[in-house]
Amino acid sequence: MRNNVFFRRPLSFLLCLCLPAALPAQVETGTDDNAQLPYWQWQSEGMSIRWIQRLPDQTRAFFSARQFRAEDAERIAQRCVFQTIYKNTAPATADTVITYDLADWRILPRGKDASQGIYSKEAWLALWQQRQVPAAARIAFEWSLLPSRHRLLAGDYNWGMITFGLKPGARFDLHIVWQKDGETKTATIPAMQCALDVHPQPASSE
Amino acid sequence: MTILRYGFLLLSVMISPPLLAGEALHPLADKPLAADFNLPDMDGKRHRLADYRGKVVVLNFWATWCPPCREELPSMEKAHRLLAGEDVRIVAINVGEGADTVFTFTADYPMSYDVLLDTDSSVIRQYPVIGLPTTLIIDPRGRIVYRAVGSRDWADAGLLKTLRKLLRP
DSSP states (O other): OTTSHHHHOHHHHHHHHHHHHHSOOEEEEEEOTTTOSEEEEEEETTEEEEEEEOOHHHHHHHHHTTTOOHHHHHHHHTTOEEEEEEEEOSOTTOOOEEEEEGGGOEEEETTOSSOEEOBOHHHHHHHHHHTTOOHHHHHHHHHHBOOSEEEEETTOEEEEEEEOOOOTTOEEEEEEEEEETTEEEEEEEEEEEOOOOOOOOOOOOO | OHHHHHHHHHHHHHHHHHHHHHTOOEEOTTOOBOOOOEEEBTTSOEEEGGGGTTSEEEEEEEOTTOHHHHHHHHHHHHHHHHTTTSSEEEEEEEESOOHHHHHHHTTTSOOOSEEEEETTOTTGGGSSOOSSSEEEEEOTTSBEEEEEESOOOTTOHHHHHHHHHTTOO
8 A cells, every 4th residue: 555656745745636727728617416407517726617508498487576567577588698606716815816807708698799798787776776676676686696796806706697698598609708817818618508598387196 | 765755746736726726806997985785694693894804704605506605605604603703704795595494594504703795786796706606815905805705614724824914914
């Protein structure tokens, strides 16, 4: 056992453990444990973002329960909503600062040549004002969406919904932009897909 | 013995970074004065920030539907018990929800510290808060000295030490 290289050279072993942090950024996809829905995750350089599909039915239910009229809840549900978890994953002792502005992000829908911006929280809030949506509903909406811009220090993270403005089931590439310690970085998340407008039934026990 | 030592070292390397990352409190360089508020709790009793002057206040902005808010509530409850008898108060300000919603929620998530209701979100707008949950630490002089965005383990020994340290500057 003591002839094992890891025990003869413990430092080498520890360095090996640190190597994954130095690997190039990757897009990971799979099924989110909590939501049981598909997710896409970008992780690199002290930052991670996970986008988890939300079924249109979940979105209808969420906003209908918060004083939105059915037609307005439907408007949101039909705009491709993802739950988003945005983290600064640097160790607490680091001075790393991550900033972003969702206005910089672009969507390229599958089969189209022109990209588009995401459907912003500000555009929604203006619409709700115009449609005289109750104040309580507007407050719930405002705080449940991912902040449009933010500054995340080491260990900080935020959750919130993003509306991409596409139809259920639409496929697209997402181009993201952020700043790490003032330096602008970009990445593209390929082949994302909005959730289909399906109505899952409870599994039968028979 | 050597194997055990390296094993322990290895375990430390694997476990420490996420724990450290989770418990970060970030100092606010300018230490702005916290805006006073006058908010009801679930029983309708009103509370002002000024009522807590002379104490350290852990001011947590949250909502029942927010997953990371729910995640940190058990540790906040534990911290409240660990800090009993000390001049540190946990004050949770719910944003945008009514007393009935919050009361029902506390059946699953016990909250024996002060829970106040900012139903029209007028108070949260006076604070440097962009997303939920955000927690601000207010020192006994009423200044915001630390900020945490996202959930934390509030019962963490290092974090409690930071709070207690504010009592004897």
